Amino acid sequence: MVVLSQPALDHFSLIKTCTGPAPDAASAVSDIEIPEVDLAAAARGGRDDEVRRLVRACEELGFFKVVNHGVGTEMMGRVEAEAERFFKLPQSEKDTAGPPNPLGYGSKRIGPNGDIGWIEYLLLHTSPDVTSLNSLAAFRVAPNGHTFRTAVEEYVKAVKGLACEVLELMAEGLNIEPRDSLSAMLRDNKSDSLFRLNHYPPSPPELQLQLQPFLGGRSQLLGFGEHTDPQIISVLRSNDTAGLQVCLRDGTTWVSVPPDRSSFFINVGDSLQVFTNGRFRSVKHRVFADPTRSRVSMIYFGGPPLSQKIASMEGLMEEGEESLYKEFTWCEYKKSAYKSRLGEYRLGLFEKAVAGR
Numbered sequence: 001m002v003v004l005s006q007p008a009l010d011h012f013s014l015i016k017t018c019t020g021p022a023p024d025a026a027s028a029v030s031d032i033e034i035p036e037v038d039l040a041a042a043a044r045g046g047r048d049d050e051v052r053r054l055v056r057a058c059e060e061l062g063f064f065k066v067v068n069h070g071v072g073t074e075m076m077g078r079v080e081a082e083a084e085r086f087f088k089l090p091q092s093e094k095d096t097a098g099p100p101n102p103l104g105y106g107s108k109r110i111g112p113n114g115d116i117g118w119i120e121y122l123l124l125h126t127s128p129d130v131t132s133l134n135s136l137a138a139f140r141v142a143p144n145g146h147t148f149r150t151a152v153e154e155y156v157k158a159v160k161g162l163a164c165e166v167l168e169l170m171a172e173g174l175n176i177e178p179r180d181s182l183s184a185m186l187r188d189n190k191s192d193s194l195f196r197l198n199h200y201p202p203s204p205p206e207l208q209l210q211l212q213p214f215l216g217g218r219s220q221l222l223g224f225g226e227h228t229d230p231q232i233i234s235v236l237r238s239n240d241t242a243g244l245q246v247c248l249r250d251g252t253t254w255v256s257v258p259p260d261r262s263s264f265f266i267n268v269g270d271s272l273q274v275f276t277n278g279r280f281r282s283v284k285h286r287v288f289a290d291p292t293r294s295r296v297s298m299i300y301f302g303g304p305p306l307s308q309k310i311a312s313m314e315g316l317m318e319e320g321e322e323s324l325y326k327e328f329t330w331c332e333y334k335k336s337a338y339k340s341r342l343g344e345y346r347l348g349l350f351e352k353a354v355a356g357r
Contacts, residue, residue: 058268
């Protein structure tokens with residue numbers, strides 16, 4: 001039998017008190033193909049087809065896979081390897097880079113409002129002008145701190161370029177002028193973009209058996225509860241361990257995403273949903289822990305400057321069409337999202353009451 005420390009038991013007693021139905025991995029289906037966009041083909045003769053495929057994926061699912069993206073596999077592997085070294089450190093050493101504020105190292109508790117998961121993570125700001133003592137501490141305690149920091153900075157630069165390329169293809173598909181209307185927000189020196197490293201430890205059967213009274217009917221340990229990302233776009237890369245699931249538009253059907261460590265997965269965020277007046281929808285997703293293997297994921301969250309106004313773009317509005325959302329700044333939405341629980345529909349507070357909706 002695995003003997004758990006008291007913090008782990010506290011962790012699952014908190015899960016037991018969470019409100020709402022308990023998600024079950026068994027309710028997921030895997031009989032749809034994840035949309036795939038080939039960036040190399042988009043740069044050659046097949047651009048129109050790839051742009052149409054991208055727009056359709058954003059409209060129907062809010063999620064797709066990017067292949068032939070040009071980001072080096074060695075670069076991706078370096079960040080993953082350094083992250084694994086960090087997460088293997090003794091807990092007491094990792095704790096010196098936390099608790100998150102919200103930057104820095106966190107374990108089990110996700111945000112300040114009671115959300116819990118079988119996870120530990122490191123959250124960093126991508127701007128060198130925005131940092132925290134916790135962020136710096138993470139690199140100081142890492143076995144190869146300077147190498148880790150350099151690998152993260154190189155990776156973020158490359159993935160930011162990928163995110164901007166994808167956003168410009170979106171703008172092209174939506175006939176938005178200028179084409180960099182969305183990507184310019186990420187390239188802005190004041191862009192409020194984040195980089196997150198998630199580690200989901202294995203959850204072996206003997207551990208799940210011991211914790212069964214705390215699982216609330218679930219068949220697997222929940223690593224990260226269902227939610228949407230508040231930013232414009234998220235770019236995800238993980239190792240070869242499964243666990244990610246996305247929700248279809250019916251709001252109840254979950255689809256397991258096969259892992260692919262050589263590709264990137266793109267999430268439409270809440271802000272992009274507003275910019276497109278609901279034409280693109282942010283995707284609800286969650287992660288379950290694997291029974292035998294750890295999962296490491298790396299996510300770039302492309303956000304606008306804090307002062308950026310978030311509102312439906314006039315160029316996308318048909319004659320007589322009303323905006324579905326009130327205008328707000330990214331700072332206002334970020335503060336509101338930070339006060340909410342993971343599973344809450346955050347955009348609900350910013351929707352207009354539109355006649356005939």
